[in-house]
Amino acid sequence: MARKQKDYLADILGNEDETDRSEAAEPDRTPPEAVTHRPFYPPPRATVQLDGSAPPAPSPSPASARSRGTTLLGRQSALARVASGEVRQVTQLLLDPARVRVWPGNARSYEHLTEESCRELIDSIIAEGGQKVPAIVRRIESDPDHEYEVIAGTRRHWSIRWLRAHSYPDMKFVAQVVDLDDEAAFRLADLENRARKDVSDLERARNYAAALKTHYDNHLTRMAERLKLSKSWLSKMLKVAKLPDAVIAAFASPAEVQLKPAYPLAQAMDDRMRATAIRKEASVLAREQEELRKARKNTLPSSEVVARLLGAGQDREQSGKLVLTGAQDRPAVSVNAANRQGVTLRLHAGHGLDEDELIDLVREALSSLEAEGRGLQR
Secondary structure: OOHHHHHHHHHHHOOOOHHHHHHHHOOOOOOHHHOOOOOOOOOOOOOOOOOOOOOOOOOOOHHHHHHHHHHHHHHHHHHHHHHHOOOOOOOEEEEOHHHEEEOOOOOOOHHHOOOOOOHHHHHHHHHOOOOOOOEEEEEOOOOOOOOEEEEEOHHHHHHHHHHHHOOOOOOOEEEEEOOOOHHHHHHHHHHHHHOOOOOOHHHHHHHHHHHHHHHHOOOHHHHHHHHOOOHHHHHHHHHHOOOOHHHHOOOOOHHHOOHHHHHHHHHHOOOHHHHHHHHHHHHHHHHHHHHHHHOOOOOOOHHHHHHHHHHOOOOOOEOOEOEEEOHHHOEEEEEEEEEOOEEEEEEOOOOOOOHHHHHHHHHHHHHHHHHOOOOOOO
C-alpha cells in the first residue's frame, strides 16, 4: 500500500504509529532461547571488619541503575498512553460467519461472488490453516440474527462461509472490530476496493452514486475531497452509474462495464432519441448473449457490445435527421441542422471511407436537402 493510502487509512481508523501501538499493546516477552545462561559461582565469603561490623553493601553501578530506570519509565509511559486513550489496542475475534452480515454500503456485490471467483482465496485459507488477514467489522444492534457487519473483507467472509459448508465446519472468521460511522465505513471500504481488480467500475460507480446522496448531500466537491479523488474522474463515474439495467444486460457480465468505454455510452443516453435506439439494441444484444451462454459458446466481448450500442440509430434517418453511412453501415455524414442560416453537417469518425468517398457523401447529403427544399440558398 502506498504511503498516501496508509496515511488515508490511518486517518479513517484513527490509529497511532505501528511502533507506538506495539509498544503499548504487547507485554515484554523475552523468548526462552534469548535468555543468557551464566555459569554459577559461589557467593563470596562474608568479610568482617576489625570492629566486628558488617562491611557496607556495594552500590549498584550507574549503568545498571540507568538501564532499570529507563525500562521502568518506558513501560509506565506506554501504560499511561493506553489508559489515556492515546494508543488503542487492536482486538481480533474468531467469529461464526453466520452471525456476521455484510454492510450494504460496500461496493462489492455479495450475491455475485462464486466459488470460481473466490477459488484462489479459498485455496490460500486452506493452505495456511485459516484466515490470516482479518476483516474489518463493527458491532450492530437491533438485529437478533447478527452481531457484527463486514465493512471490509466481503470475499473473506464469503470464503469462510463456503468452507464451513464444505468439509471445514470449524473454520472461523477472523475480524478486527472498529467503531466507525457510516461515512467513515464507506471511505474505509472504498479504500480497500480500489486495490481489487475484481470490483468492476460499474459496482464502484453505483456505490459512489448512492454514497453521494447518503453521506455527502449530493455535494460532489466535498465527496471528492473526502475520498481524495479527482473531481472530474468522480464525475465520470457518477455518469456511468446512471446506465439503466436494460443497457447493462447487453453485456456478458456487469463486470465488463468499464469506465473508459462506458462513459461515451452514458453520454449518448442523454439524447432521448438515441436512448430509445440504444435500449432496443441492448434488448437484441441481451437475447444474443443468453443464446450464446445456453449453447456454451463465447459471449460477445464488451468492445463489440459498446460499438453496437453507440451505433444504434445512427445508420438511419430519425426525427428528420439525415444520416448517410459508410463501410459496414457505420455513420459517416449526418445533417445536424438545415435552416435559413445554413446547413450544419457532422463528419463521423470510424466511417471506413477515403476522402473522395466521404466528399461524395457530403454532395449526396446536400442534394437530398435540395430535393426536400431545405438546401443552401444561393
